[in-house]
Amino acid sequence: MTSEQEREWVTQLDVARTIALDLLTARQRSAHELRAGLLRRRTPPDVADEVIARLTEVGLVDDAAFAEALTTSRVTHSHRGRARIRQELREKGVDREVAEAALADLDPDAELEGALALARRRARSLAGLEPHVARRRLAGVLARRGYSPSVVSAALADALSDVVEFPEGDQ
Structure with missing residues (x-):
């Protein structure tokens, strides 16, 4: 590598490092997201990889x-x-x-509490609907948010009990 090429490499590294630090200042990012951000800003791939490797070494990308x-x-x-x-x-x-x-490492109780909070909030808007319609709609909301069937079931039972009146045996 000539001295001119070496200076160009160092300049590219400095620019890429500045871009990467700006991206990380806004919010924490994965290495993949950071690489995509650098490439979007026209950083050469080898320079982006070098900067990410260094930031990973020092703990800024984890x-x-x-x-x-x-x-x-x-x-x-x-x-x-x-x-x-x-x-x-x-x-x-x-x-x-x-x-x-x-x-x-996710606490199952925290996941259930999140589902319950969402279900209770959404259940208020379902008052007055037929019980099976309210149940179906709320189950759909929870499922689309990624909750498992067991969590959806527990959240439905709790959230709809206060808002929707079920006929005997329909819960």
Whole structure:
């Protein structure tokens, strides 16, 4: 490598590092997301890989920590279930084993509480509907958010009991 090529390489690394740090300042990102952001900004792939490797070495890019944080956030604030979180982690380029480890640490009670909060909020708008219609609609909302059938069932029983009047034996 000539001295001119070396200076160009160092300049590209500096620009890419600045872009990467700007992206990480906005929010935590997976290595895949960071690479995509760098490539969108016309960073050469080898430069992007070098910058990501260095940021990973110093701990600024950590897919395991990213997966843990995203999982906790989605359960607590966005009321998402395991299936939806798994899908989102996959879309963000998190390795399957890393995603499964983050999901394994997920507290089942926190997941149920999130489903209950969402179900109670949505159930209020279903008052006055036929019980089977209200049940079907609310089950659909919860399923689309990625909750398992057992969590959906528990949340339905609790949320609809206060809002919808069921005939005997129809719950």
